[in-house]
Amino acid sequence: MQVVVLLFEGITALDAIGPYEVLARVPDVDVRFAARTPGLIHSATHSPLTLVADYALDDAPRPDILVVPGGPGQAVVCGDETVLNWIRSAHASTRWTTSVCTGALLLGAAGILRGVRATTHWMSLDALREFGAEPVSQRVVVTGKIITSAGVSAGIDMALQLVALAWGEQSAQMIQLGLEYDPRPPFNVGHPDKAPAALVDRILAAKTRSRR
């Protein structure tokens, strides 16, 4: 089984590494990191973190499982027909096509979310409508072979659910215990439905400022 994780400049690292850490632990899975231009990939503007894409997109044309992460760089990739064509073409033969965070917008831009119930980072849920998708505020959304997940950290939950679907619950449980995934968030503010309104407003204001 081949898993391909798409990398691009300005990716959010945890979007990619969360699912990677889960999927790489499935026996006999071949995980590949692929990008339009292979080599060093910087995780976000001025970020100190560099990942490496070992494969060009053409060298990973037919993944069984496609993982599309998000991140600030997603907006640029949404206009890159080379990458969108690759997503479209890979999706035609995947067993599972998945996204984390705003990676869902890339699936949308590739045209594969029309009429599909899907999720993404809470700040971008509305944007899914532009691509004909039906936004759902849910941690992980499975619609046929398309699995989308919420913001950044949700990729871990998504990948565990995917392992359960593709290899069985026992495999997923082994990996969950191996990663000691027994989360204890220090605050109960991880979703806007739970967070104080002032906190949500502060984040939205910061986002608006950064767009100017």
Added chain:
Amino acid sequence: MQVVVLLFEGITALDAIGPYEVLARVPDVDVRFAARTPGLIHSATHSPLTLVADYALDDAPRPDILVVPGGPGQAVVCGDETVLNWIRSAHASTRWTTSVCTGALLLGAAGILRGVRATTHWMSLDALREFGAEPVSQRVVVTGKIITSAGVSAGIDMALQLVALAWGEQSAQMIQLGLEYDPRPPFNVGHPDKAPAALVDRILAAKTRSRR
């Protein structure tokens, strides 16, 4: 404020990237990835994931916050006096010294956990005693300026707690909501106290086999 994340061959990527994703979102924090030999760092034997260490240890001698991840490669680093001396010397002037997963064994090998309550991956808890530490089965353990955390995924919880301690709860809550850290593990098996005994035995047996 300077954060240094130690990298080494055979690191578990999520141990490093979880805390990175949290700490890099604190305004004006300078996060650096450092290794004995800077350059490409492979995340585990035969792993397809490569990270990049931009700094040699000598170029990051005095972090305010030290993050020591774990992973299968930790056993080799435990015998590397150059790295252990650097940890010891960095710790002398840190504000916070932290570990994720078996990174705690590196802190232990550096001699800085003697008499310290500490935690690590559940499979390695007993090994902490070899270094004079007092093992505690807890997600995150704060003992003075030393913060240790449980296996792999616990680095996210640790880093959020660290941000709350170092920059205040509001900063930590902003980051938690930004990362949409509202985890939904698909199974209630993330800790051996919760998992069925047969599952725990299966993991321990696999570990014993891989040691042979």
